[in-house]
Amino acid sequence: MKKVAVIMGSDSDWPVVQGTCRQLDELQIPYEAHILSAHRTPTAAAEFARAARANGFGVLICAAGMAAHLAGAFAGNSTLPVIGIPMKGGAVDGLDALLATVQMPSGIPVATVAINGAKNAAVLAAQILAVCDDALAARLDEAREAMADQIAAKEAKLQAELKG
Secondary structure: OOEEEEEEOOHHHHHHHHHHHHHHHHOOOOEEEEEOOOOOOHHHHHHHHHHOOOOOEEEEEEEEEOOOOHHHHHHHOOOOOEEEEEEOOOOOOOHHHHHHHHOOOOOOOOEEOOOOOHHHHHHHHHHHHHOOOHHHHHHHHHHHHHHHHHHHHHHHHHHHHHHO
16 A cells, blocks of 8 residues: 655644644554655755655645645655645635645645644545555545444434423
């Protein structure tokens, strides 16, 4: 199985990005997590992105806040799928990060999840990898069934309270 790179622009992103790693663990997807900056370590970030395919990665997840362009910098240096997690914070509470992540030039796409959307980034990475991995696809199906079961249980509890 290809592994996932989980890249943060700063260690301050880690409390949110841990949700990505937990979800990858639950889906039994190997990953590496690193702190690299498009602005403060541009050479290291570009080298990582350029070598990612050769190093066994299948998807790159990049989390950055404010107007940081981490996901875009990775997308510009790799043809692997890149998923951006815009991080909440800064003067406009994450909107700048969202726009910096989603507004990419033609030919250099970044799939973007919600602000602080760590879990969805992991699920999207899993869906990409599952295109060629039936066992992973089955684990995703099981996770969806478990979510549906949780909602059904909550609905049953609500209806019991309404009748009670």
